[in-house]
Amino acid sequence: AQKITQTQPGMFVQEKEAVTLDCTYDTSDQSYGLFWYKQPSSGEMIFLIYQGSYDEQNATEGRYSLNFQKARKSANLVISASQLGDSAMYFCAMREGKNQGGKLIFGQGTELSVKP
Amino acid sequence: GAVVSQHPSRVICKSGTSVKIECRSLDFQATTMFWYRQFPKKSLMLMATSNEGSKATYEQGVEKDKFLINHASLTLSTLTVTSAHPEDSSFYICSARPRESGTTQYFGPGTRLLVL
Numbered sequence: 606a607q608k609i610t611q612t613q614p615g616m617f618v619q620e621k622e623a624v625t626l627d628c629t630y631d632t633s634d635q636s637y638g639l640f641w642y643k644q645p646s647s648g649e650m651i652f653l654i655y656q657g658s659y660d661e662q663n664a665t666e667g668r669y670s671l672n673f674q675k676a677r678k679s680a681n682l683v684i685s686a687s688q689l690g691d692s693a694m695y696f697c698a699m700r701e702g703k704n705q706g707g708k709l710i711f712g713q714g715t716e717l718s719v720k721p
Numbered sequence: 722g723a724v725v726s727q728h729p730s731r732v733i734c735k736s737g738t739s740v741k742i743e744c745r746s747l748d749f750q751a752t753t754m755f756w757y758r759q760f761p762k763k764s765l766m767l768m769a770t771s772n773e774g775s776k777a778t779y780e781q782g783v784e785k786d787k788f789l790i791n792h793a794s795l796t797l798s799t800l801t802v803t804s805a806h807p808e809d810s811s812f813y814i815c816s817a818r819p820r821e822s823g824t825t826q827y828f829g830p831g832t833r834l835l836v837l
Contacts (some may be wrong), residue, residue: 642828648812649826650765661774696764708755709826711765 608632611712616657619686619720623670626682627713628697631644634658636702639680641671644694653695656680684717688703723749725817727829734805735837742800742832744815751817755826756788759812771798785831795820805836 608627618624644674655692656664656671664671672681684691689693724747734740744754752773757765769790770778777790787809789801798817802809812833816826 622803639760648831648833650816650831651812694762707753707826708767708770709765709816710767713764714762716762720786 609697610711611695611697611715612632612715613715615716615718617720618684620689620708622675622687624687624717625683626695627681628680628699628712628719629653630678630680630699632678632699634702638700639671639673640698640700641669641680641682642695642696642698643691644714646693649697654682656668674720687719689719689721692717723747723817723825723827725821725827725829726816727813727815727832729832730830731833731835733835734836740802740805740834741743742802742813742815742834743786744798744800744817744828744829745820746796746817749817749819749827751798752795752820753818754792754798755816755818756790756800757814757816759831761812762782767813768800778834797809802834805834807836810834810836 608631613640637658643651654664654666654669654671656673663673668685670683694714696714698709722807726745727797728743752805754771756768759765767780771790771792779785779815814831818826
């Protein structure tokens, strides 16, 4: 069963507007972590933001914020004031409990295009 | 931030030859490194977890005799694609987890392999 689901293969957003990228997850662990990564066409994976399952507040990092809804098992990424340089693939990932060795499970990705 | 390098960044080889890809943590010691494979516009698929001084743990469906992993030191892991075939052409990315960190992984820039 898919553990991380990103239902938006592609998204368009106008420059300077905000955009939300969806991510839902499935786990029976009480302790887990959720990550968002950006992958531009060069291929490097750029860490954006992290949310721990026990964190009570939503994580924020500059223009990135994570809308964490634990009961719904969703961890959507919100990018405010989009810039042309935000055009890239975005991956949601989950790290399950400690006995999983820290490995990450990635979603299918969302390709974001920012229009001028 | 922590830096992970991969070498080579891209390689073209003939079918039947073996290719070695190196993953190095440049400014930290990594007890665990992960190897991923990614097809164009697709997600990262974990191939194996590499632990320093012990055998790698392969994910289901990954041939360990095909993809040899050696984690010889706390800063170096290698992935050797043996007897490469065109279907092995892909983007290979490693990540490294610092000895002191249970959460963070740092990704290398990736290696593009093309087997002719």
